[in-house]
Amino acid sequence: MPGGIKIYHLKEIYKNMLNVKNQFPFFTNNPGITYMDSAATTQKPRIVLDKLVDFYTTHNANAGRSSYPIANQLTNEVEEVREKVGKFINASKKEEIIFTSGATDGFNKIAYTLGIHYLKDGDEVLYCPQDHKSFVLPWFKVQRLVENMGVAIRLVPFRVNKMGSIDRDDLFSKVTDKTKIINATHIHNIYGADSDINKIRDWLGDKDVIINVDAAQSVGHRLVDVQQLGADILSFSGHKMFAIQGVGATFITKKLHQFMEPIFVGGSNGVKLHDSEVEVTNFSQAYESGTQNYAGILTLGKAIEFIEQLGIENIYIHLSELTQYLLQKLRQLPKIEFVYGPNFWSCADGAGILSFKVGGLSASEAGFMLAENGILVRTGDHCISSRDEFTNTIRISMHVYNTTDDIDFLIKILKTICK
Ligand SMILES: Cc1ncc(COP(=O)(O)O)c(C=O)c1O
Incomplete structure (x- = not known):
């Protein structure tokens, strides 16, 4: 671990991450949005925009x-x-x-x-x-x-x-x-x-x-x-x-x-x-x-x-925790089909990225329903070079401004979609 980085207790990280969200004007300007497409592009903190x-x-x-x-x-x-x-x-x-x-x-x-x-x-x-x-x-x-x-x-x-x-x-x-x-x-x-x-x-x-x-x-x-x-x-x-x-x-x-x-x-x-x-x-x-x-x-x-102010190790822990929390919640839903990724590994790791399909729906149909509720995710082939059974998925990708509340809301909407 790099020197000088403070490792927070998990609860403290989440508290900290809530404050982090306030540093992103995008969320102040879009209070109804749950942004889960950070692998496409992240939102920008005020220090960057300034x-x-x-x-x-x-x-x-x-x-x-x-x-x-x-x-x-x-x-x-x-x-x-x-x-x-x-x-x-x-x-x-x-x-x-x-x-x-x-x-x-x-x-x-x-x-x-x-x-x-x-x-x-x-x-x-x-x-x-x-x-x-x-x-x-x-x-x-x-x-x-x-x-x-x-x-x-x-x-x-x-x-x-x-x-x-x-x-x-x-x-x-x-x-x-x-x-x-x-x-x-x-x-x-x-x-x-x-x-x-x-x-x-x-x-x-x-x-x-x-x-x-x-x-x-x-x-x-x-x-x-x-x-x-x-x-x-x-x-x-x-x-x-x-x-x-x-x-x-x-x-x-x-x-x-x-x-x-x-x-x-x-x-x-x-x-x-x-x-x-x-x-x-x-x-x-x-x-x-x-x-x-x-x-x-x-x-x-x-x-x-x-990133250095937050500490890269803290970001890593936060993203790992969010990935595992999301995985655990998705596993409880019917009709979720996982593609390669966290569902198949045994450690509590993760980069905030998780992809899946909702049985009976195309990814774009599911993505549209999520977007109607303000949840922004990526759907489709995700720019993969070869088309295979893993194209046409929904990808959730999170970063420092996401919290377990975002995941709970996503799961609530997915529950209605999966009915
Ligand atoms: C793994 C990976 N490689 C390359 C790229 C291309 O990045 P950019 O469009 O910023 O050049 C992306 C963007 O989605 C990516 O996820």
Whole structure:
């Protein structure tokens, strides 16, 4: 557990979480709403919104270009946020963090960069068809692109197990001496399961395989430590952890920097033209071509401050408790059919995500009935890459502002729907 974090008694956490809700203007402005779609995007605390307004009303400038005071101040603040993001996920250097427009942008940048500059003919990339489309589809585009350059990359699928985490036996059986990259989701967006990425790293030992992690549903939900996970690359979105939409970050371990080159280049302090070669002068900034979403980056810094004030371990406990409470209540209802996830694991863990079907109803019908009562949830295929029996589900996803009262209300409405 990270030092200095206070662990509250459970009751105290809930009391604290009630106060937390007051910090989100969305709930004050929508008193009748029970928001249970945080895996799609979280609501924003006042500290984040204030930063956004302050930036555009008082401090608006471009970073890394002009040299008057508010421009310099912005340049410095962006680098401070880079440092803060790095510390938050335990990167060893701030240069290992690149800002993106979100997880999808990060995954694409990584797939194109590695596909074009790192992979060789015959190399294999492992992926899970049950993962989010954003994490999977870029590899298929890159495969086609490099095929046109005479390079054949094999994309090798592996499964998840019934709990919803990576089936490590299946994964390990697919690893060959041609395997160069394993794409692993940390917390699954439908099943809510943790894939114990560190166990994959341990098994790989000193094999030269890059572990590329989708942490869109884990950063801001539980402690994410890139070194402890053994992640070489890890991407996430700010808007799923209280920052505004259109900002995110990707961690790239220092030891890979020498093998990578940015694909998209332009105005930034990270690249220059030298004898008709585009030369990288600053690794992280080289991946941030053009004017960035600086307002977004500043709100990402504030979102981290917000999370650190609550304590990431407290958030983890809160979400685990809510998940288990919801599971226990859902089990008492007729017609609920669980998909992979907390129903199939034995520990009191959870990321606030639980998916299920209501027998006899399509997910969108059930979702519509919930929305009529102010309960906002996600229904459908949840952007999964492969359609299977788990598409068309209802997904509940909770965060710091949810309480057991929200779950009790959801169960009350589901009872009428399940009749
Ligand atoms: C697991 C996972 N990966 C990737 C993404 C894509 O995130 P974004 O749309 O913010 O780029 C999501 C969003 O739902 C997700 O849940």
